[in-house]
Amino acid sequence: EKADSSKPTEIKFDNVDIDDVKQIQTFTGNVVLTRGTLLMKAAKAVVTQSPEGYQYATLTSVAGVPATFRQKRDGAGDQWVEGEAERIEYDGKIELVKLFSKARVKRIEGSKPGDVVEGEFISYDSRKEFFSVKNTPTGDSKPGAGRGTMVIQPSGVNAAPAASTPAVK
Amino acid sequence: MRKKTAHRWRLSLTMLLFVLVALGTFWLVELMNQSGQEMQADRHRNEPDYIIEHFSFVRMNQAGQPSYIISGDKLTHLPLDDSSDIELPVVRSLAGKEPGRQPPMQMHAARGRVDRNNSRVRLDGDVNVERSASAASRAMRLKTESLTVFPDDDTMETALPVALSLGNATANGVGMRANNATRQVQLGGRGQLLLPPRGAPAPPLK
Numbered sequence: 001e002k003a004d005s006s007k008p009t010e011i012k013f014d015n016v017d018i019d020d021v022k023q024i025q026t027f028t029g030n031v032v033l034t035r036g037t038l039l040m041k042a043a044k045a046v047v048t049q050s051p052e053g054y055q056y057a058t059l060t061s062v063a064g065v066p067a068t069f070r071q072k073r074d075g076a077g078d079q080w081v082e083g084e085a086e087r088i089e090y091d092g093k094i095e096l097v098k099l100f101s102k103a104r105v106k107r108i109e110g111s112k113p114g115d116v117v118e119g120e121f122i123s124y125d126s127r128k129e130f131f132s133v134k135n136t137p138t139g140d141s142k143p144g145a146g147r148g149t150m151v152i153q154p155s156g157v158n159a160a161p162a163a164s165t166p167a168v169k
Numbered sequence: 170m171r172k173k174t175a176h177r178w179r180l181s182l183t184m185l186l187f188v189l190v191a192l193g194t195f196w197l198v199e200l201m202n203q204s205g206q207e208m209q210a211d212r213h214r215n216e217p218d219y220i221i222e223h224f225s226f227v228r229m230n231q232a233g234q235p236s237y238i239i240s241g242d243k244l245t246h247l248p249l250d251d252s253s254d255i256e257l258p259v260v261r262s263l264a265g266k267e268p269g270r271q272p273p274m275q276m277h278a279a280r281g282r283v284d285r286n287n288s289r290v291r292l293d294g295d296v297n298v299e300r301s302a303s304a305a306s307r308a309m310r311l312k313t314e315s316l317t318v319f320p321d322d323d324t325m326e327t328a329l330p331v332a333l334s335l336g337n338a339t340a341n342g343v344g345m346r347a348n349n350a351t352r353q354v355q356l357g358g359r360g361q362l363l364l365p366p367r368g369a370p371a372p373p374l375k
Contacts, residue, residue, distance in 0.1 A: 018340075
């Protein structure tokens, strides 16, 4: 959501090491970062602040527990975007979320399951709501590297009844 | 009595006298030691030996420059463990000469206790720490119930809840260890840090 950029960032943690000289805060232990509707969870997070005041966060996950992010989308109705990956980098200046290795992003409208995108690397621009999926965990795309999948839900009303009628016969 | 026996009686009498005198002196020495120990374990022993009102003492570092000043309303020095209790202490650490040295820092509290021959200062009761901003570092303000400061190696720590503000970010947690020389702060417990959006003024410390 666009309004998120004017909201304070609040980070809950088990413990934090603040290095005031380099202005780096390293949070560990079940870290929850919220900024307006943006909600990110991870085992460890490193947040740095640029002199102009922009925040850059890198969330890394512990084995098995991926770092997750969830943000409301601007459009009508209750639209959300949810994503998870082993490492998530969030750039506060251009509001870009980068998901590295085993990334998965899901769009949700109300209770209906939405589109799902999976790949090695996904970058999601929350301002323009623009995805890009690359097939190597580092973010560049090499032929023959990993594969991505995208599931697009049938949209519109006509699809739904067709599914239900066969059950009637 | 024949001459020989009379002589023996007088001799044994003087011998007896001398033995008595020897025992007497021994008894006197015993008495002296005994009262010495008693004086040692005297119940007045841990009474303060000096009390200073509205005092301020400056502690120098090895280089001979003043490194911090401790002042307060009343200092009571206890000889037993060479510690001193202070009412309304103010600890001011001074900025060093080297460019990297952090700006001066002020600590206020209700009570203080200096021990371990002045290498540890424990502040209790509404402890407030302020450090002004400098070119290299943001202003810092800290509020807690009790804080242990080691002025010589410039670190402070507490196990109690802490409210801390660094520049415009505010944080609170339980348990803290701060090293002022490298300006690193570790905050523990289920804590929370709030970074305001760009350009917002620093919210007051809650």
